[in-house]
Amino acid sequence: MSVSPGPSLAVIGAGVAGCALVARLVELGWKGPISLWETGRGPGGRASTRRSRLDRGLRIDHGAPLFNFRPGPLATPRALQGLIDGGWVEPWNGRIAGLDATGEVLAPPHDPLVEGTLYRGRGGMDRLCEGLLHQAGDAVVSHFGQLVRHLRAVPQGPWELVAADGEPLVQADWLVLASTLLAHPRARLTLGWDDVPLAQAAGTLADPRLEHALVAIASLRAEARSNLLLVAEGEAARLLQEMPFRLLLLDAAARQRWGLERIAVQPLEDGRCAVVAHSTSIFAEEHLDAYGSDSAIARQLGRPAAAEREEAVITALTAALHQALHPRIPYALLARCRRQLMRWGAAFPRGPGLPAALSLCPASHIGFCGDYLAGPGFGRVQGAWSSAEALAERLVAAAAAG
């Protein structure tokens, strides 16, 4: 009979938090089996990269285009230097400019997303999470393209993860939610679920700390973004690459005027140029019913996006992009580019977030990490990463205590 070397762990979500968690756990010597579950096709979550099997040169960082470490109480993540040395991550040296409501390019406005030291995944933002999983090595078994739909828990027993069709996926002594999806009522509205999976499972556990965490998570709100993804070739690519910035931050009046917040210019290796026009949260709220036909939500709902609505939002965002960049590129050139809509229903959590004290519920053997944890890195890659490293330390200590 084989004896497990230590408690098993299942982690749901392979964004920055889930990947950083498993990397740090392996480094700390977690001995039991670790499985990582992710509904997306690969790791990254909101820090992922859109790629295409049919178009090898295509690469669009459609979520976070970069990440930063702001000066302050949070230490720089332990794994960072290894990722730089391994060629997974590099400093971000692109020019950042600001834009006012008259269309003048000037010094960038204050923005917590670009304060401090800036980095990006080398060859795409998804390389950050790939690098973290590489650091974790064979000790972690990743399952991509697998939505965890239900959770089952028995007091003193293992957690069970269950797929949408009712098929059990795995049993594990400890569970970590590196995303709020299974613990937040929003999936009732967005995905038509009739339950909150963790709340359902928690009913059998009678753990006051877990009940507290569930109430706190349910109170979290998030901001949406409706982003235009554009791939330019030829003359359009040349004009975009000649823009005197790689990231353009719109000031408050410019955001109000055009409904855009940031414009990220991402030159591709084959001479084309990708652009992501990030909408404001207000624009996104007004267009929530339109989601990209290639988005995760379209796949999860199992129904195509309404093509006319999507087209209308793409046209509105293209016009806004053109006006913001006027007179640097003609509308006709932008309109000829390949364009897609990427709607992030929950792009940025709103503060204050889940108190760090509730990140671990030892009696129920469950932990939480992600950018939704309260603290100085809240709502950013830095927060997702540091919450995961902090949880790893607590998990190891709790598992050792039994």
Ligand SMILES: Cc1cc2nc3c(=O)[nH]c(=O)nc-3n(C[C@H](O)[C@H](O)[C@H](O)COP(=O)(O)OP(=O)(O)OC[C@H]3O[C@@H](n4cnc5c(N)ncnc54)[C@H](O)[C@@H]3O)c2cc1C
């Ligand atoms: C458009 C945009 C721009 C941004 N810009 C910046 C920026 O410039 N700088 C910055 O620092 N941050 C930025 N952010 C925020 C940053 O991306 C996030 O803070 C960070 O990536 C969050 O990581 P996470 O691991 O906490 O969550 P996520 O990345 O959301 O990861 C959670 C993962 O869990 C998976 N998942 C959830 N439920 C299940 C389930 N039941 N079964 C299986 N899988 C599941 C999801 O598919 C997802 O991959 C941006 C975000 C967006 C959307």
